[in-house]
Amino acid sequence: MAGRDRKKQLARQRYERQVARQAAQRQRARRMKIIGSVVAVVLVVGASAGLATVIGGDSEPKGDAAAAAPTDQPTTPAPQPSVSVKPGECAYLPNSEQGAKDVGTPAKKPAYKGAAQATLKTSLGEIVVDLDGGKAPCTVSSLAFLAKKNFFDDTKCHRLTTEGIKVLQCGDPTGSGAGGPAYRFANENTKGAKYDRGTLAMAHSAQPDSNGSQFFIVYGDSPLPADYTVFGKVVKGLDVVDEVAKAGSDDAAGQGDGAPKKQITIQDVAVAKK
Secondary structure (H helix, E strand, C coil): CHHHHHHHHHHHHHHHHHHHHHHHHHHHHHCCCCCEEEEEEEEECCEEEEEEEEECCCCCCCCCHHHHCCCCCCCCCCCCCCCCCCCCCCCCEECCCCCEECCCCCCCCCCCCCEEEEEEEECCEEEEEEEECCCCHHHHHHHHHHHHCCCCCCEECCEEECCCCEEEEECCCCCCCCCEECEEECCCCCCCCCECCCEEEECCCCCCCCECCCEEEEEECECCCCCCCEEEEEEECHHHHHHHHHHCECCCCCCCEECECCCCEEEEEEEEEC
């Protein structure tokens, strides 16, 4: 009798561990991660070698690494909700994922279709960004909407990468990498996109149309695939990001990837037309 009870107990423990692993995998799939395929070519006398490194952790990798990466994504995608919009309007879709903070939804008609400027007041100083509402009107209008709702106030920049890609990621009110607003939207301005020093771009998950509130500032030229909406350029305060980068990350997500050791908190974001 005791032997059968012991077997049942072990089976139950195995099942509980399996459920916990599956829950953790689902949580990782939801986290907003920047995914980069970084190719380093090392030239040696008479020969050359290529090394491909996947940067990004929890989102589904792109390229050849995707085939070998474990994923709990369903083989048949779930039906996606749709929003009826006219040409030139923005489709902001509902987002019911865990970690979503509901402050409403921006208007379909973009508030910014031309040049604008964002001022990020942080605990380490101001960062000023020229925004491109002409090429990314829905993204800029979303940022402005969330700024007016004080969505970014008192939020920590939760991720710093220092190897392969060099970015500081911010905009998650939960500070976990899984948070965002109660809506999501599609990419803009990605054709031929380059992620040079000073670029401001959106972070998203492996799911389609999953832009929300998280963005990243590139402090060193980064060989990311053209899959992240570029919507601005830092014109003042990049030295603030350099200061954070110099201190490094805690490597919690791998070598050169984790929370910044030097904490930086966004205190306020303001957007205005230029």
